[in-house]
Amino acid sequence: MCARVADVSRFRAVPLLGLLFALSTLARDARAQVAPDPAWTATVEQLVHDAALGDQVSVSVLDAATGTVLFAHQPALALNPASNQKLVTAAAALARLGPEFRMRTALYGRVEGDGVATLVLRGLGDPSLRQSDLVELARDLADHGVRRVGEIVVDASYFDGQLLPPAFEQQPGEIAPFRAATGAVSVDANAYVLRVLPGASPGAAARVRLDGAGYFALDSTVSTSEGGAPSIVATQRDAGGRMQLVLRGSIPSGITGVSYRRRIENPLAWAGHLLRDALGAAGIRAGDAVRVGPAPPDVAVLAQHASEPLSEVVSAMGKQSDNFVAEMVFRVLGAQRHAPGRVEDSVAAVGDVLREAGVDPAGVRVINGSGLFRGNQIATGDLARLLSWVYQNPGIRDEYLAHLAIGGVDGTLASRFRDLPHPRVVRAKTGTLDNAIALSGYVLAPQAGRAVVFSVIANGVTGRHGPARGLCDGIAGTIATHLWAEPARR
Numbered sequence: 125m126c127a128r129v130a131d132v133s134r135f136r137a138v139p140l141l142g143l144l145f146a147l148s149t150l151a152r153d154a155r156a157q158v159a160p161d162p163a164w165t166a167t168v169e170q171l172v173h174d175a176a177l178g179d180q181v182s183v184s185v186l187d188a189a190t191g192t193v194l195f196a197h198q199p200a201l202a203l204n205p206a207s208n209q210k211l212v213t214a215a216a217a218l219a220r221l222g223p224e225f226r227m228r229t230a231l232y233g234r235v236e237g238d239g240v241a242t243l244v245l246r247g248l249g250d251p252s253l254r255q256s257d258l259v260e261l262a263r264d265l266a267d268h269g270v271r272r273v274g275e276i277v278v279d280a281s282y283f284d285g286q287l288l289p290p291a292f293e294q295q296p297g298e299i300a301p302f303r304a305a306t307g308a309v310s311v312d313a314n315a316y317v318l319r320v321l322p323g324a325s326p327g328a329a330a331r332v333r334l335d336g337a338g339y340f341a342l343d344s345t346v347s348t349s350e351g352g353a354p355s356i357v358a359t360q361r362d363a364g365g366r367m368q369l370v371l372r373g374s375i376p377s378g379i380t381g382v383s384y385r386r387r388i389e390n391p392l393a394w395a396g397h398l399l400r401d402a403l404g405a406a407g408i409r410a411g412d413a414v415r416v417g418p419a420p421p422d423v424a425v426l427a428q429h430a431s432e433p434l435s436e437v438v439s440a441m442g443k444q445s446d447n448f449v450a451e452m453v454f455r456v457l458g459a460q461r462h463a464p465g466r467v468e469d470s471v472a473a474v475g476d477v478l479r480e481a482g483v484d485p486a487g488v489r490v491i492n493g494s495g496l497f498r499g500n501q502i503a504t505g506d507l508a509r510l511l512s513w514v515y516q517n518p519g520i521r522d523e524y525l526a527h528l529a530i531g532g533v534d535g536t537l538a539s540r541f542r543d544l545p546h547p548r549v550v551r552a553k554t555g556t557l558d559n560a561i562a563l564s565g566y567v568l569a570p571q572a573g574r575a576v577v578f579s580v581i582a583n584g585v586t587g588r589h590g591p592a593r594g595l596c597d598g599i600a601g602t603i604a605t606h607l608w609a610e611p612a613r614r
Contacts, residue, residue: 199505206555209495239272247309251452443535454493561592
């Protein structure tokens, strides 16, 4: 069993069930008192004990509407929150930027006759920008009579020049999309699709399909084989304004092809080549020159695109744990505070919100916006306090709750919390790294406007993800059971 001592940094347990019952009746009887319930304390102690995860476990449970601490186990112990860091990023973004905030991307230039000598693609950090949006921008340009474009300039000066988010250098060889770079102009989450198709007959060279093909310096010797399985090795390297892509291997005839999705090395240059393709699809001839730099002075807006509201954009962070969206929103926070946005500005913007929520930023280490890799640190006591503050803020509460995964229904919690006494009452964010498991969010109560905040973070759990997740789910499930059993007891 976990020992209870006076030092809350080691362990503190506050009887929960009596507090929950008292809080539910407080509106009806202002003189209601909290009745101790040692059974609840024993239940949670047993959950922590049975998980046997060691001393790097922190648990905090608060009444959402008041911030009253209901249960705490090492609440001041700062740990790596993994993707629970996205909870901090989303709260700061909704509080500082507003749920209705939109990120814009536009084309700028001077139209002379039917041409634009220098066409500028300028972005303000939209993480949801797609190739289809560039096509719409190009069509708008064509509708205004533009038929020729000279050079394309990508203006990403809304952010500083740091493309790789902090801590991402800890896994330098990773080319999967989850480690994508960021840029004020970013398309398709800065990940490209490499599609390899067999040639006309065995022995023929395979075909390679790439969007924004002008960005790639392709070297492929992939051949078409008579049978067998595809065997393709691809290596890539940044080469300044282009990316060297080397392909070796074989692909059998008779199949429709294979596709691989990988991170792009230089998203700014690639965006320029994607725009060039979009212009061509809209019937606009464009020169070969693509460069990255600031927009010339006194250029006019020729076409523009706006993202969905921030309240919808952050949904990918909470439900799907999208790292790219989190890092882009994190950078926008900084750029709105001070342009060009630096990571330091983003950290300061988050610190401002933490301070407003009653959390001392000095006790929280913010490295990036997604929680990937090592570096971020926060105690569950501080994270729960932030979640309670959000719940008490009517301007962002509904949007924040909506961006979280619903237990047993969607996102990263679709297969968890399916056996609760009432469906859809757990709204939370998962967190997973090799050495960290976390779950934080809310359990909604039967009474309107009432909820309980919980936060569980465990570090040092390499090879023990199952017990760590079991502890998270056990605590949230037990809270739900007690909350929804209360009406029957009254």
